[in-house]
Amino acid sequence: MNIALTAAAILLGLMIQSSTAQESNSQPDAISPRSAAVQEEDGQWLMAAKNYASTRFSGLDEINAMNVKDLKVAYTFSTGVNRGQEAAPIVAGGTMYVVTPFPNYLYALDLTKPGAPPKWKFEPNPDPSAQGIACCDVVNRGAAYADGRVFFNTLDSQTIAVDAETGKELWRVQLGDINKGETMTMAPLLVKGKVIVGNSGGEYGVRGWIAALDATTGTTVWKAFSTGPDAEVLIGPDFKPFYAMDQGKDLGVTTWPPNAWEQGGGNVWGWISYDPELNLIYYGTGNPGPWNADLRPGDNKWTAGIFARDADTGQARWFYQWSPHDLYDHDGVNENILLNMQWDGKARKLLVRPERNGHLYVMDRATGEVLSADPFHAITGTLGVDLKTGRLRYNPEKEPKVGRVVRDICPAAPGAKDWNPSAFSPRTGLLYLPHINICMDVEATEANYIAGTPYVGMEVRMKAGPGGHRGEFSAWDIAARKEAWTINEKFPVWSGALVTAGDVVFYGTLDGWFKALDARSGELLWQFKTSSGIIGQPVAYRGPDGKQYVAVLSGVGGWSGAIVAGDLDPRDATAALGFVNAVPDLKQATTPGGTLYVFALP
Amino acid sequence: MRTGSRLSAAILALFLAGCTGLPAGLDPAGPAAEMITGLFWWFTAICTAVWALVVLGLGASLLRARPADDGASPLDRGSARRISATRVVTALVGATALVLVALTISAFITGRGLAQLRGEQVRTIEITGHQWWWEVRYSDGGPAETLATANEIHVPVGEAVRLSLRSNDVIHSFWIPRIGGKQDLVPGQVNHLDFTIDKPGIYRGQCAEFCGFQHAHMGLVLVAHPRDEFERWFSSQLKPAQAPRGAEARAGQQAFLSRSCVMCHTVRGTPAGGKIAPDLTHIASRSGVAANTLPMTRGALAAWIADPQAVKPGAHMPRTELDSDELNSILAYLEQLK
Amino acid sequence: MSSSDEGLRDTGLDSVRLHDWLSRTWDHKRGLVGWFSTVDHKVIGRRYIITALFFLALGGLAAAIMRLQLARPENTIVGPDLYNQLFSMHGTTMMFLFAVPVMEAFAIYLVPLMVGTRAIAFPRLNAFSYYVFLMGGLMMWIAFAFNTGAEAGWFSYVPLAGPEFSPGKRTDFWAQMITFTEVAALSVAVVVIVTVFKQRAPGMTLNRIPLFVWSELVTSFVVLFAMPAVMMASTMLILDRLVGTHFFNPAEGGDALLWQHLFWFFGHPEVYIIFLPATGMVSAILPAFTRCPVFGYTAIVLSLIATGFLAFGLWVHHMFVAGLPQLGSSFFTASSMVIAIPSGIQIFCWIATLWLGSPVYRTPLLFVLGFIVIFVLGGLTGVMAAAVPIDAQIHDSYFIVAHFHYVLVGGAVFPLVGAIYYWYPKATGRMMSERLGRWHFALAFITFNAAFFPMHILGLAGMPRRVYTYPAEAGWSAMNLVVSLASLAFAFSFVLLAWNMMRSLRHGTPAGPNPWTAGTLEWATPSPPPPYNFARIPVIDNVEPLWRGNGSPAGEVSGLRVDARELLVTTLTEAMPDLREPSPADSIWPLLAAVAVGATFFGSIFTPWAVIWGLGPVAVTLIGWFWPKGAPEDE
């Protein structure tokens, strides 16, 4: 079956190679993000994930495997903030919108003019104290554009709407309390006139939530918590989880020790996808708090899982928990790629999820059934997923223990892949995955909850995983359920991926290389050394001049680059929750920065 | 053997009861403690007899009538009696060995008996030793029936209980004399102690392994209830803390949440979630404060909060600069946390 | 072997000239340098004993303060910090600075005299050991005076004694004091073993060795095998604290119980290191005051050896409640019971000796009688503690405090005090006051029992050890008051002893060579013995050689050099004369080497590099020590 499917996919790939992606519209059973409402390729990049299906696939093909070697810098732009640049530049019309890490400047760059000079700059002036409660650098993962408005979140938990043309503030709402450790770093998603946002703070005992705000006024339409009673989680009669483990009343309370859900985490700081046909949004919930799992016996619903919710009402449709009673800080917030394709001979609406725990899940996005969960990276912490019950099986030897160091848990807390999103090309049928090849030694410790301070309860020391290299970039054949190719990277790959119709894959490395690979073979076609490490999300757009551009923010930071961005001391193996120990040499490889690089063919 | 031990037990008990009543270690409250006590009396009886015989023998050998010094070389002295002495000594050594074998076997039998007391249906309670207090966690039921409290263990009468003992810092030792022997809490390992209690009541104990400055004030209370009473206690403890009633208590809660208290203590249902010090959600329902160093009275509580270092020098609870209004309001608040 | 025709032999010398020559050869030089250079085992032994008694006084003082604090509930005479230091110093001092050294000190003083030789083997090593011991003990008490006393108990359980919970240098001083005293103890053990094996008077076959010497021999072997365990443990502790190793860090794969295993693998034999010499003292005192050789010589020797072996099979009974597997515990219950048998044999033999002989009630015998009464009780509570279920109840309670004070004070200190009364005339030439002695005994015996018997009941009533105070509601107050008063009185009884010792030094009646008409060789030489011990090495044919008809040994050896220090070496089993062996002359180098070693140890409390820096001075002093002088001793 798989062989047949692969053959079909390759055949289709060949078929559509001559045309652009728009044409796959006519192939309803082909590998296609169509149903997930990808607009026709308009050359813009309106949301961080490019489209509701989160493919990060650009239909532009001017830059292709043959000519990418000639790529040159078109222009650069300094953001003026030398912290981790995780955002995706947003391109709408002739303007590019770039949101920086704290202090969360929003820039509008005029693409119609040579060198793309700034049109305006919006300074939201968030509370500087918020820097103290951002677990892993003061990052922001991008803005979103809709209907002449740009939406973004600030570190001190505000959502702000700005007039795209003038840079004037339209509204702002305070959604969280920094005194409880609540921050916002995620990129909003615009769905049917609503701004969907969530909070961060899983390392501070912050109770996670997702909220839909009216795009015109900022008022909350609905808000769903990730822990607590059903009423607050917006679980109602429509809630039909596929697996027995997720069924029951008030599991957000009963799967926790009394009152522990109030500090239970499950923050929504990652990616949201949307299926217009089913009118469902899909998003993951973060790790339960604290990391020390002994302090929270039970499955800790609804953390470290995925919700499908009605986009209008917020009512939960289904839920699946990647990591019941999460042991390893495996937030379940990674991107969900919505695909329609043949599975087991049937056309199905799928949801593909490369999860932190190293498994690549393929799910039926209508029901929440797990169709497959294949390891895409070396794993010791878990022993696979039981597809009957849907439960992840933990490796008892690697369960963190209080007062004992448990060694060589792979993947480590950041997972085999963290928030940094993958990209899917319908032309190759491959999913392009940035990897983190890091393992960890951990000791669970007592965790003291003091509102507004970290609530972790784990001493962590990370180190290179099997092979000694700390990163990988690979292509995963979804239909064949196997890896197509992989290349090793010295440092963890903390940038997002971009794939274009020119069959080129772009990503950046922690030491500052921006690379272009052949989407089919993984061959390195071109690379450029930027001024700082890259942890941002590359995007492609068609400029007002009709040319294809590729843009990426360079500026090391985030959890992986904290050693550089925060000037941390590698003599302490537990610095930055242990990540510093895995990249003690990063300070020699790069320095802080904050520059937008835009490339084009000459 | 049985009657002998009972008899001597009775005699000794009478002797001891003369002043203060039976020492706690010899006043069993459950089968395990009973077996240990039985073995103790049996050993005591035998050992007392042996000691008495030795002292008698010593006295006799000193006092026995001796012939006048015959002037012989001391080297030859008593040579005539040596053979009989050899026989007696050999016999005594043999008897000693027999007694020791008997004692060893009875110790083994008791040990096995204690091991067999462990029923299959046991309630497990996790005890974690801290300098210098006891964290008590019930986690047998579902996660929502997980209960954390401190320094006071409640158990139903007649039910097999297994304590899981661990330590968070140094070695402590769990010892409540009336329920049986002690067991160390060793960092890096989990030890167990099994017991059943027959009689409802309050049983006191304290840390038995030297654990630092306040080893002397690491008290522990075990309360054995009839089953239904225990269930009532348990379900009331599961509830979050009562909201403060009255202006003073409300001010007390505010003070609690804004002063040092909130750094270490939990009051469930409020933002106070400190886990390095005893859970205070239902502190007023407990019988003691400061690991049972003081009784649970307003005065004692006030003394403890106002100056912990005067009550337990070296303890980890610091003195907080509170004015008397703050102190009183905090007391009012804590007193409502039944 | 030195060439046979060199030097002046004693063969033709009359006793006056012999004395002159031997004195000139063996006596140490006058003056400060001479004082520090002497290697005379009697001088070193005397210093050892006095130093150990000085530490006994300090340890006793600590105990007295503790009992003052515990006299009343919630007392505030001392706070928890000082109390913890006091009981740690008390235990450490009594075990490491008093009991073990004093027992070894008696061996150093007496063994050469009892086996009939002129000097102890390796006399410089012997002197070295004393200085190392002295420095270790002083270091610890000076540190205490400066608020750096041990604070985690004499057992210093980790993690409480580990780097996290014992900040500063207090525990480092304690751990390094262990190193000092163990180096000293190991040196003495070697010295005693060689002396007993190779320097016995001709005719002193294995079955004619005095029982005290046997006991010290067995003890020395126990020291040899037990002490390395604690030295290793204390070194690991220092490494954990100073260098950051993880031997006792369970988080990184270490083990807190590893410390307990290592400590008690030494700690239990330690009890026998203290107790066995005490039994030897009893076996030495009894014949003298019953006018009858000890009954069952062979049985006692075998008991000593058996005890020495079994001592290593008991350590786990200190850890019955630490959470070890039950089967293992059962084994150690059995072995703990078995060791009662050799002790029982000795007790029965002594009682039989009393039965056979005709007792003379002098102070030494009184203390021996007191010893039997007290020690048997302590031994029997030990049997109780050997049963796992009972131990689970009484472990770490005052019952155990009572038990081991019965064993250690009753079993070792009472014989020791008896031994002091017994051998004092030999060492000083004067008798101690018998009247004061009897008062001392009566007071000590009564107050000891009044102080320690109630502790059994306190323990059963739930009073844990090592508490600096207790609540009034516990109901322990009355008994604690009794204990405190009695223990102060018991402490006072030692003041009587000290007074008696000091007074008798001047005013005691002259003793003569053999005031007790005892049978062993140390009584064959004048009191105090001359530097050369024996003018002529005796030849013996009996375990009590002086009890032959004329009160002197069976014969004398002649032919030893008098113009140089020379010893007669005999064969191991039959004690046949084998060779003449030179004995080292006085030397300041042992002192200097001890200072160098001490500085190294002291420095390594603060930095591990001290071990490297210290190598130089230690090497220099050792080279000085062993530098050839062209004298016979070099051969």
Added chain:
Amino acid sequence: MCSPCHKVAGLVLLLAIAGCEREEREFQSPPPQSGDAGAAVLSTLSPGSSAPQATPSPTGRKYNQNAYHISEGKRWFRWFNCNGCHANGGGGSGPALMDEKWIYGGSIEHIAATIRQGRPNGMPSFDGKIPEQQIWQLAAYVRSMSGNAPKPARPSRNDALNPGPAEQQRDPLPTVGGAAQGPR
């Protein structure tokens, strides 16, 4: 006596006093006195020819020398979640504390003030939450992280996952930033 003897005696006395200060277990701090805070000047710049004077306080000195206070500080550092941001000195969301760089001054008075008052870029204020004695203990510990306390008073490893060489094994680093005071 000879003068070298005097010197030796003086040295011994000094060592002994240092030992006493280092080993004291002071459970209850005396009430704060004026001048306790010291002059925690944050700048080395002052108009005129003289630099601002940073005066050490006796309280700071006492805490800085004392093994028990520093060790207690290490405990609070973990218990009050300081390690959540600053890890075991290497930093995380908060700056590294084991290095020589001090944004808000590296003297014990500066550090105590920083804990008490908080700092604008994320350091919370613990005034009223952490009692004064514990603030000083914390400050003393924080200073020891960069080796700035007498070596015998600095903590050794914890019974925990090993994050690297303990405070005791670190070489004292100069204090850079703020109105720096040399190590003492």
